[in-house]
Amino acid sequence: MHVLLVEDDSVIADGICKHLKAQGMAIDVVSNGMDAFVALQRSEISLMVLDIGLPGIDGFEVVRRLRSQGNLLPVLLLTARDSIQDRVHGLELGADDYLVKPFAIPELVARIKALVRRSVPEIITLQLAGLHLDQTSKRARVNGQTVELSVREWAVLEYMMQQVSRVVSKQQIIDAILPWGEDITLNAVEVYVSRIRSKIADAGVTIRTIRGFGYMLERVE
Known part of the structure; x- marks a missing residue:
């Protein structure tokens, strides 16, 4: 869950940020x-927590x-x-x-x-060929066998499973898995993708490199 907090009181913002991170949420402030x-x-962003009394536009x-832009993002x-x-x-x-x-x-x-539960259809398991991701337990399985993934490897793979057969850039991956303001390098994304490839090699899927654009997760035909 990725939350955007819009709050001009730094004390309140810091307190909210600390507690939401403790709940496992990514948060931009x-x-x-x-x-x-x-x-x-x-x-x-999954949801915006928005203070009314802001400087400039409230x-x-x-x-x-x-x-007015047609954006249906949940707002608290x-x-x-x-x-x-x-x-x-x-x-x-x-x-x-x-x-x-x-x-x-x-x-x-x-x-x-x-x-967030009301705004997003509840998906417990993502599946492609022999690859299964259980989003409740945060477990990945290849042909029924559990695959060990680091936190960031899981986040990258989960995002790519949500974008099956679409080309995603390294920067899109970074934006999807990290709070705004934190950073990982594009080379680090390459490392995560390489590790994931080796771990899901027997699942009947592949992460294809689209040179100059990024990656695409797809079923092996």
């Missing part, structure tokens, strides 16, 4: 609405622009405003949920998980 739109273009305007609003009118306004603009400060972190986590 920006402090204003314009940077939020930049982050949404650079990373594959959270209401961010939601309005997002929905955070605000110190607790009036019914503000809540209704945010929801009418297209926000999916609303949480008033101060709030309990467990409630925030529960609401995030609930919104």
